[in-house]
Amino acid sequence: MAALECASISQDAEPDAGDWRLQIAKRLDWRFLLPDPNLGHVACVGHVDRTLLDALREFSTSLSVISSLDAGSRFDEFDLLVACSDSVSEIRDAVTLITPQGTVYWEVDRRRWVKALACAAIAAIRGSPQRVRSQWRDRVAVLHPARCATALERMGFTGIEIHWHRPDFAGCLEIVPLNDSSALEHLFRQRQGSVRDWLLSKLGRALLKLKLLPQLVPCFSIIARRQA
Numbered sequence: 001m002a003a004l005e006c007a008s009i010s011q012d013a014e015p016d017a018g019d020w021r022l023q024i025a026k027r028l029d030w031r032f033l034l035p036d037p038n039l040g041h042v043a044c045v046g047h048v049d050r051t052l053l054d055a056l057r058e059f060s061t062s063l064s065v066i067s068s069l070d071a072g073s074r075f076d077e078f079d080l081l082v083a084c085s086d087s088v089s090e091i092r093d094a095v096t097l098i099t100p101q102g103t104v105y106w107e108v109d110r111r112r113w114v115k116a117l118a119c120a121a122i123a124a125i126r127g128s129p130q131r132v133r134s135q136w137r138d139r140v141a142v143l144h145p146a147r148c149a150t151a152l153e154r155m156g157f158t159g160i161e162i163h164w165h166r167p168d169f170a171g172c173l174e175i176v177p178l179n180d181s182s183a184l185e186h187l188f189r190q191r192q193g194s195v196r197d198w199l200l201s202k203l204g205r206a207l208l209k210l211k212l213l214p215q216l217v218p219c220f221s222i223i224a225r226r227q228a
Contacts, residue, residue, distance in 0.1 A: 024055040030175060031059075033161065033223055034103055040079035045094045047084045047112065049170060056082065066094065078102060086112055088151045095155055100228035104157065107169055107221050108148065145178055145214045148222050157224035165219045175221075178214050 031037045039060035044053065048065070056063045064078070075096050081104045083091055095104055145162045152160055162178045166187075177183050188204040207213040214220070 021058060024051055024058060026172075027051045027055045027170070028059055029172065030105065030163070030165075030221060030223075033163065033175070034080070034105070035159075035225060041077065042080045042082060043078040043094070043097045044082045045085065045090060046087075048082065049084070051170060052082070052084070066097065076100065080105065083107065084109070086110075088148070091151070092155060095157070095226065098226055100226060102226045104152070104224050104226070105221060106148065106152075106223075107165075107219070108145075109169065109219050110143075111218055143215065145220050145222065149224075152222065152224045156227045158227055160222060160224040162214070163221050163223075164217045165221060166217075168219045169221075178217070178220060181208065184208050184213065
């Protein structure tokens with residue numbers, strides 16, 4: 001499977017309504033990886049950035065931002081769950097919102113994970129060891145994409161796909177399947193125009209050979225489908 005190259009939109013002119021719609025659509029390039037790119041009824045959880053929210057409002061049938069799940073939460077109602085979270089337990093609670101055969105799109109930004117660890121360290125200093133252990137177990141799962149996939153499998157999801165968003169979600173230039181070695185090889189081979197590119201290419205291919213690359217990419221997503 002080849003890498004999905006994200007659309008490039010000129011920033012030179014002041015955007016009109018049409019240009020703005022095209023710009024925010026770029027934040028949803030991942031929708032073409034879904035079983036159905038036409039977004040239906042969408043639920044959002046986690047640290048969702050403003051551009052993603054605007055794009056989902058514009059291109060989905062309906063959007064519900066879920067701040068907390070409680071007895072009043074609606075279950076088995078949404079076609080798609082968009083989750084921006086470094087917490088497996090948050091995902092476990094939220095997937096009950098989607099219909100059987102519904103889809104989850106889960107973004108993991110490991111730069112935010114470092115901040116979460118700092119919060120856990122502060123909790124430890126304040127004398128909450130139980131809370132620290134719970135947070136650590138919950139968040140250590142997102143260190144490796146395969147652990148996230150395993151967590152989703154245990155929740156009853158199938159058809160799991162993992163992608164690297166390069167360089168990050170907001171400024172994504174390419175969406176590369178992390179379980180496709182040929183796509184990754186192609187990505188590193190095509191970047192050899194300068195000494196810096198050549199060095200990065202060699203480093204990337206070495207990490208790929210050592211099977212360390214998935215553990216080091218800063219931003220990755222997981223798409224999975226809920227079993228009926």
